[in-house]
Amino acid sequence: MSLPFPELTAQEAASLIKDGQTIGFSGFTPAGAAKVIPRALAERAKEEHAAGRPFRIGVVTGASTGDSLDGSLADAEAVAWRTPYQSNVSMRKAINSGKTHFFDMHLSLLQQWVRYGFLGKIHAAVVEAAEVTPDGQITLTTSVGAANTFLHQADKIILEINSHHPTELYGFHDIYEPEDPPHRREIPIYSTHQRCGEAVVRVDPSRIAGIVFSDEEDEVGTFKDPDAVTNKIGENVADFLAAEIRSGRIPKSFLPIQSGVGNIANAVLGAMGVHPEIPAFEMYSEVIQDSVISLMENERLQFASGTSLTVNPAILDKIYSNLDFFRRRMVLRPQEITNNPEVVRRLGIVSINTAIEVDIFGNVNSTHIMGSNMMNGIGGSGDFTRNAYISIFTCPSVAKGGKISPIVPLCSHLDHSEHSVQVVVTEQGIADLRGKDPLERAREIVGNCSHPDYREELNLHLKDVIGGHTPQSLNRAFNMHQRFLETGSMQG
Numbered sequence: 001m002s003l004p005f006p007e008l009t010a011q012e013a014a015s016l017i018k019d020g021q022t023i024g025f026s027g028f029t030p031a032g033a034a035k036v037i038p039r040a041l042a043e044r045a046k047e048e049h050a051a052g053r054p055f056r057i058g059v060v061t062g063a064s065t066g067d068s069l070d071g072s073l074a075d076a077e078a079v080a081w082r083t084p085y086q087s088n089v090s091m092r093k094a095i096n097s098g099k100t101h102f103f104d105m106h107l108s109l110l111q112q113w114v115r116y117g118f119l120g121k122i123h124a125a126v127v128e129a130a131e132v133t134p135d136g137q138i139t140l141t142t143s144v145g146a147a148n149t150f151l152h153q154a155d156k157i158i159l160e161i162n163s164h165h166p167t168e169l170y171g172f173h174d175i176y177e178p179e180d181p182p183h184r185r186e187i188p189i190y191s192t193h194q195r196c197g198e199a200v201v202r203v204d205p206s207r208i209a210g211i212v213f214s215d216e217e218d219e220v221g222t223f224k225d226p227d228a229v230t231n232k233i234g235e236n237v238a239d240f241l242a243a244e245i246r247s248g249r250i251p252k253s254f255l256p257i258q259s260g261v262g263n264i265a266n267a268v269l270g271a272m273g274v275h276p277e278i279p280a281f282e283m284y285s286e287v288i289q290d291s292v293i294s295l296m297e298n299e300r301l302q303f304a305s306g307t308s309l310t311v312n313p314a315i316l317d318k319i320y321s322n323l324d325f326f327r328r329r330m331v332l333r334p335q336e337i338t339n340n341p342e343v344v345r346r347l348g349i350v351s352i353n354t355a356i357e358v359d360i361f362g363n364v365n366s367t368h369i370m371g372s373n374m375m376n377g378i379g380g381s382g383d384f385t386r387n388a389y390i391s392i393f394t395c396p397s398v399a400k401g402g403k404i405s406p407i408v409p410l411c412s413h414l415d416h417s418e419h420s421v422q423v424v425v426t427e428q429g430i431a432d433l434r435g436k437d438p439l440e441r442a443r444e445i446v447g448n449c450s451h452p453d454y455r456e457e458l459n460l461h462l463k464d465v466i467g468g469h470t471p472q473s474l475n476r477a478f479n480m481h482q483r484f485l486e487t488g489s490m491q492g
Contacts, residue, residue: 020056083102128141138202221312363417409458
């Protein structure tokens with residue numbers, strides 16, 4: 001098909017972007033992220049800096065991206081500010097050193113913030129696509145994220161047409177963008193598999209400044225194999241959910257699952273997939289990851305709705321070799337739809353996310369190490385946790401070879417308050433916090449979830465500071481954190 005858009009090199013596309021501009025990049029995790037243009041932008045930034053000229057841009061994406069985007073731009077010191085979520089080592093260093101300004105936010109809010117003008121003008125959208133038609137119909141690749149909003153709101157559009165992703169991806173996406181207040185209506189999704197939008201993003205073709213052709217796979221890595229700890233956490237979550245079915249608190253037909261990303265999340269889904277009391281289930285989540293695919297093939301997962309297909313290259317090749325099978329079993333939507341509180345509450349989603357640390361009263365830190373250093377960001381965990389049918393947080397009872405206890409007297413940073421967290425699970429056990437006062441929650445978490453190496457100190461802390469509705473000693477609450485900073489271990 002002959003296209004009426006200028007065909008550009010990556011360097012020519014990068015020349016269209018100016019110092020100080022804000023760019024909306026596609027990508028939600030490395031899936032569907034722009035690749036060749038960001039690398040060219042990084043090289044341009046190095047050249048400009050070497051010549052004594054400034055070149056720094058604002059970077060807005062759906063969530064984290066790969067080395068070609070976050071990594072190369074951070075290494076080139078080309079990012080003035082960044083939102084909403086990242087997981088790249090170089091970007092993290094730039095943020096924690098103060099070289100890049102970063103503000104964290106709930107992922108469900110990003111697209112409407114862009115439309116509302118809260119983030120200023122989006123000067124350009126740099127978006128990976130499988131195909132574009134002469135009249136401006138864009139088929140995205142392995143993620144939607146916020147790409148549709150960037151495409152609609154940006155002054156100009158630059159597309160990376162990536163032939164690694166087949167044009168037969170048409171039909172995998174459900175692109176729906178709600179009206180803004182005061183004209184907003186309900187989002188018409190009443191089941192995980194229901195579609196309410198279009199297969200493509202439609203734009204005015206006159207706004208497409210150029211296209212760059214590429215053939216590069218997503219920069220998605222592989223997860224670690226489950227170990228004894230992650231397997232036990234998965235089993236504990238599955239056992240808890242099975243008990244909820246037996247009690248009648250979860251319907252026998254079950255409810256949709258939202259799961260975070262990573263090794264623990266894969267282990268949890270794997271354990272649910274083999275538990276004899278958990279029926280074949282559905283997912284309404286952000287990320288469709290490796291374990292989801294095997295569950296589909298084994299008919300333990302009936303349908304998955306997400307905003308990105310974040311699987312390793314071998315699994316993606318498997319999907320692409322059997323597109324008809326998977327087309328009937330998954331859909332990719334914008335993140336303001338997958339993470340929307342209205343839909344989460346309506347569908348009765350059970351959320352399962354990973355914590356960095358949990359304090360004895362049920363508050364959760366998802367983002368910061370020792371209270372100050374940003375790890376990745378809150379992501380979508382807040383969107384789901386606050387509105388879930390049941391909200392579950394998982395973490396190991398110790399980290400760094402036993403030098404850190406993720407169960408602490410008081411979180412060093414707060415992302416999810418005790419009012420939103422209902423269940424905490426480690427490999428040690430399960431703490432059901434529903435209907436319990438602060439002291440009861442503390443006893444439940446310390447007794448069931450903490451590691452034996454730290455349980456005595458946590459119990460002594462609780463005993464010594466007992467009194468008041470929430471028994472806490474502000475001058476002792478961070479003793480374990482302070483000890484780690486001084487000695488390299490939380491253990492006394």
